[in-house]
Amino acid sequence: MTFAAGDDVVVSSRAHSGHHRTPGYLKGRKGTVLRVHERFRNPETRAYGGDGLPKERLYLVGFALSGGDQVLADIFEHWLEKAA
Amino acid sequence: MVGEPRRSSISVVTRAVHDRGGRPADAPIDRSEHDLADWEILMDSLENALEGRGVMNTDEMRRGIESMAPSDYESASYYERWLFTTETILEEKGILAPGELDARLAS
Numbered sequence: 783m784t785f786a787a788g789d790d791v792v793v794s795s796r797a798h799s800g801h802h803r804t805p806g807y808l809k810g811r812k813g814t815v816l817r818v819h820e821r822f823r824n825p826e827t828r829a830y831g832g833d834g835l836p837k838e839r840l841y842l843v844g845f846a847l848s849g850g851d852q853v854l855a856d857i858f859e860h861w862l863e864k865a866a
Numbered sequence: 867m868v869g870e871p872r873r874s875s876i877s878v879v880t881r882a883v884h885d886r887g888g889r890p891a892d893a894p895i896d897r898s899e900h901d902l903a904d905w906e907i908l909m910d911s912l913e914n915a916l917e918g919r920g921v922m923n924t925d926e927m928r929r930g931i932e933s934m935a936p937s938d939y940e941s942a943s944y945y946e947r948w949l950f951t952t953e954t955i956l957e958e959k960g961i962l963a964p965g966e967l968d969a970r971l972a973s
Contacts, residue, residue, distance in 0.1 A: 806885040825924075825928075828926070829928065830929070
């Protein structure tokens with residue numbers, strides 16, 4: 783796996799026209815990996831009749847809000863970049 | 867707002883109609899419960915049966931909904947979107963002929 787719990791990451795804001803599960807409001811945002819999930823079939827190919835293989839690593843990422851709350855989101859590895 | 871936006875890139879992200887998290891709303895979200903119509907329960911059953919038989923999968927179903935014209939998406943109810951995507955995906959796979967449902971409903 784590329785990232786470990788505690789790693790700071792940025793959600794990619796690259797253009798993508800097809801089906802994907804990465805919320806637009808998190809693209810370009812910096813967060814912290816909270817948990818390394820298993821690998822799952824890729825919805826981006828499965829959405830077009832593919833088998834979704836190879837499986838892609840999923841991470842639970844926390845995004846800090848003012849006031850101490852955070853947004854939690856599951857993000858696939860290929861949508862994450864190492865934070866500068 | 868969440869985290870620190872990267873000034874150079876956040877503004878260029880194009881968001882499809884379904885990708886609405888974090889957008890301002892015109893009115894408070896209606897969170898009241900409502901009864902399901904019979905056809906909505908049947909729609910749920912049909913969709914799950916098709917997935918259970920491996921005819922279509924959840925990601926295809928979502929992709930079909932995301933292909934709706936924005937005005938159709940906005941005016942459709944939850945299960946009307948399910949109906950739209952089921953018909954779309956089954957036509958795509960050649961299981962339904964284009965217009966087949968409409969023709970059979972009219973006859």
